[in-house]
Amino acid sequence: MKKWKLASTMLAMSLMLTACGSNEETKTEEPKETTTAKDQATEGQGAVYPMTVSPTTASAETEEAGTIDFEDVTFETMPKKIAVFDYGFLDTLDALGVEGVVGLPKDSTLPSHLEDYSADKYTSIGTLKEPLLEDIAEIDPDVIFISGRQAPYYEELKEIAPVVFVGTSQDDYWNTFLASVDTAAKMFGKEAEAKEYLAKYDSALEEIKALAGNYETSLVTMYDQGKLSGFAENSRFGYMYDIYGFKPVTDNIEASSHGSNFGFEAILEFDPQVLFVIDRTAATGEKSNIKADMENEIIKKTEAYKNNRIVYLDGPLWYLSGGGLQSELAKIEEVLAELK
CATH class of the missing domain: 3.40.50.1980 (Nitrogenase molybdenum iron protein domain)
Incomplete structure (x- = not known):
């Protein structure tokens, strides 16, 4: 629990600093070449690009391909067309009000709260374990978000579009979950929305710990x-x-x-x-x-x-x-x- 509190507090502090920065007088200065996804430097509620985004975990073990190492990805502009394979990350994008999802693995069982994404305007790009590479290339996404189930296809997907790993880690589930929220919030300028939603967890976790x-x-x-x-x-x-x-x-x-x-x-x-x-x-x-x-x-x-x-x-x-x-x-x- 201490680990979660530390990570949650750090994320909240980052978002508060971002909000405070919107009240400061704008100064003219040379633009930064890159901004990391974990950097606190943003302007107002908008995301600052170029931006370098780190994976939520550095690597993943797979039965099919052994250890897969994930790379940082630098984006020159905010992605407009999003392909997302991880239902958890799709859930977060939906909660934050991020627009631009064009493809997802509709051939797997969508959770009931994400059923709106079964609509025809969203292209099916395979199942959670078997991406349809040609279909993904056809929709020409600006970014592909993946997690562990798609890790064996990492190199192939990178040939189509920049790939960001946003999956959770078995060894550090809660902090990697928070890191994925942080990635979504900063990439799409939704820091305030993320902070507001995460605040709901405080009372919920307090209540379930008392019950446990x-x-x-x-x-x-x-x-x-x-x-x-x-x-x-x-x-x-x-x-x-x-x-x-x-x-x-x-x-x-x-x-x-x-x-x-x-x-x-x-x-x-x-x-x-x-x-x-x-x-x-x-x-x-x-x-x-x-x-x-x-x-x-x-x-x-x-x-x-x-x-x-x-x-x-x-x-x-x-x-x-x-x-x-x-x-x-x-x-x-x-x-x-x-x-x-």
Whole structure:
């Protein structure tokens, strides 16, 4: 939690300094050659270009291509035509009122709060894992925003347009989420809007941390066609523990993007007071039998089942669109609504 407070405070200070700068008298000076995305120097509410934008993480590990290293990108002018593969970043652009999205992976399951982007005026540029390179080239975007699922295509996408990596990191989820918001806000002159939206998190996080204190143990799992995987603190859903404040029932779970294989018997053995279940099957657009599969004779013996503390979490929201201003707040609100 301390890490989040520091990052959030730094971002807020950056945005406050930007707003204050709008009241100062304009001075004539030589224009800067570059401005980094983490730089506080902006004029009023507008973005200053040229601007050099850094990736939210320096590299990513992929099964297909090993380690992918991401580069800083310098833009001479603000991008007008945007292709975005990460639903979380699309969520943030939408929340900030950024215009110019021309293409997105419509062939994957769009989260319900982003359904407006299924309209015909937005070109489908593939799925979250398989970009349609020719279709992307045809719309001729000024920038392509990607995250981990598209990392294996990084070099190919760079041949079409500048590519900015805006994905979250498993090891530092919350701070990389905040970094992606910072990137969107500064690139498109939306610092004030970002500051206003982030302020909503203060009370929400305070409330969920207080709620989490009522439980001594918890476990985050993911359901996928009858199978389960578990997540510990150092995983993609570790923020449930270190940001929300729920106490993990065990730290003996292998860190993996899809979690460690976790049988129903293991859940009964650990017997958490709260069991969170993310429905990956629903997120992939397939029919889900999550409740029938989960509430079997083994799970019915757990404290979580007996006390009605099995929390079924929205699959598309948690699995596909995390890392966005709206989606991260919606996650907190969903947990609060289920456990109050």
